[in-house]
Amino acid sequence: MILIPLGNIKEDKVPKSDILEFYKDSLVGLAAARPTPPLPKPINTTPWIAMSFMQKAIRRGNGPAALMGAATLLRDAPERLWRRVGCVAFEDVGVADIECLGLVTAAQAGKADRRKLGGEWAVASLIIERMADAAKNRSADDLLMTIAGLPSLADERKNFATLSDQRLYQIVLGCSDLHKRGLALWYLMGTKRCPSPNLPHRQGNVEFAFEVLAEHGVSPSMLQIARQGFRKTGEMLAPFAALLTLVNGIRGDGAQNDRIPHKRLVGGVPSYALDTYTREGKQAFSRFLKTNAGTVEWMTANLPGNGRNAFVGELVFRIEGGCLNNRRAGPVADALRAQYELGCLGCSPDQAASVLSLMRNDMALLNDCRAEVLGEAK
Template sequence: MQFQPLFEATDPIFKELASDHQTPAAEPLLVSPWVAMSAMQKNIRRGQIELALSAAAALLRNYPAKLWSRLAGIAFEDIGLADLDCVALVMAATTGKKFREQFGHEWRIASLVVTRMCAAPKCRGTDDLFIAISHHHELEALRGDLARETLTEHLSRVEGRAALLGASLAALHVSRVRWIGQVEGQRADPKELFAAMRVAGVGHRIVDLGEQGFRRTREALPILLPLVSQALPLGTLTVKDDEFPPVVIGHNRLPTYCLDAFSWEGKAALARFLKRDTATGRWLRKHAPTERRLSILAGGLFRVEGGLVRQRVEWPCAMTLRWLADSGFHNLKLSDPAAFLAMIRADLPKLDEVRHDVR
């Protein structure tokens, strides 16, 4: 039996995969793959096991590749440093179908992983970092400066444990991951990037997970996770549920929070909402160009609803990164960014009037 180099046969991850997990029955959702992926992720964040499993069952039945790739992404986006064992479990489970067959049928592994992810504590610090360094207007000069640096200079920032924001931008350039600040023709070397992290003294297990996650997803968050880990304090951290808006169930029998800009159905609902006379719509018409209004609304909705989690692990760096993302996701110079989010939050009942009718 051959395993990925990241795992060994004595690893507790294998014991979990081979455990006496009671495979639950789940009725697959009758929705598009985009709504199913959104529903699975939102309900993993909220710890809603039944809905998350129904969404996962729909994906496994009709779009299995999307299920496994999305689970790999969620592990780094929503769980991350809060539960590295859970991240490792997801990495093992998403190794490939032949690997999973050694531990049972596909639904057994999928349901085990989704259930475990629902129960895990959550840390969204890495995703908040990515949002901040990609969009915050006060980091525009830093983004410009690093875009002109060489591969050697980028690697030096990582090896030298430079300030987190600069080192993270450097890492994105070295990785050549697809992101808004990518520079065409720039030299990249992901292998050297992860080697630089090890030289910098980042824990080898976290670097290994990041490297495995990057190979699996080709996304930015596995690259940033090891860098964020350098700011993680020792000891027990506070775990706290976010404050959630009231849940509204739509005609499709799904919570309306499953419908956002990450699905065509949700995006269409947001576009209809923008045509209504609301405080949020009036603000956007006054302050944002027409072509950006939908994306700004979607980003704000994510901050006040879609990105909320149960069991959020709170620590200073993660809280700062969350504030940066909250105040800068829109790339606008606002005197009171929190007021805009409060406006969206207050308009959620009007948005739900639109989302309620989505079939």
């Protein structure tokens, strides 16, 4: 069994039998010691742009900007806010700060608990600031994306779907390959609830899957956090974060900041908020594809006509959307990141490196397209 890092909290002071109650009590203490919450400053935009804005601001460690996105969601789509913060915690903070995961999952318990802590905005602003300040690690999402997308796993994606739960259990516990262990765990959890276009349908057995993680050696504290995270989000990020606590190997020599392109304000929001999950972002990508940019010339020569808009979105995520300030990583995290960025674009790693370089040089032109789209929308 491993001991999970809990910041300034002593591990031997944490009651393993009810870690979520411990974190609820921790939230009470943090709320009581905190000055008056900042005033909410929502912006005039769509919930989808607000979600993108908030998450990417958290990744960049920009608390004030993240709070603007959160305030917009709390005003216009509060249910989206509370599900999204759970996803952000496991996707972008992950194994770099387990204490932060515990606080976020405790904050998701329900309105009654949040009311005792001062209300929706008091709790939302508290955990948004905590996530923005936290060390970051995207290994859970990188593991998810590489399992679903690496060409070398094509046979396993097909064959593992037909295996018995007992055989999948053996793979999770006994295989040395992290991707195969993760794929077996995904099928145990079930693709009915956690679907992927690259994975066949399988019913799954969630309780058995968490029992396998427990037998594998995941700490009781992390298991409770992951169970609650999965219950609230319905995504594989929480179980993968639990699996990664066994192998994360995070370096203790400080954090690093990713190379992040210069942002531009377009229509009152940062340009990075217009991504492939927003209507306006897709419109900007379509407009970009009509330019004579070097990236577009490369795509014309190397890719079929269909799917180019989504391909631009994949490039932009790697260059801009998924970047972190205060990234904590190690050998496993570094390998997963490289495999995702260069191995899951549908072209060779050399081609991927080439087109990513072109896209980085074309980001200013893309931002022009984003500004035009928002200007026309207004």
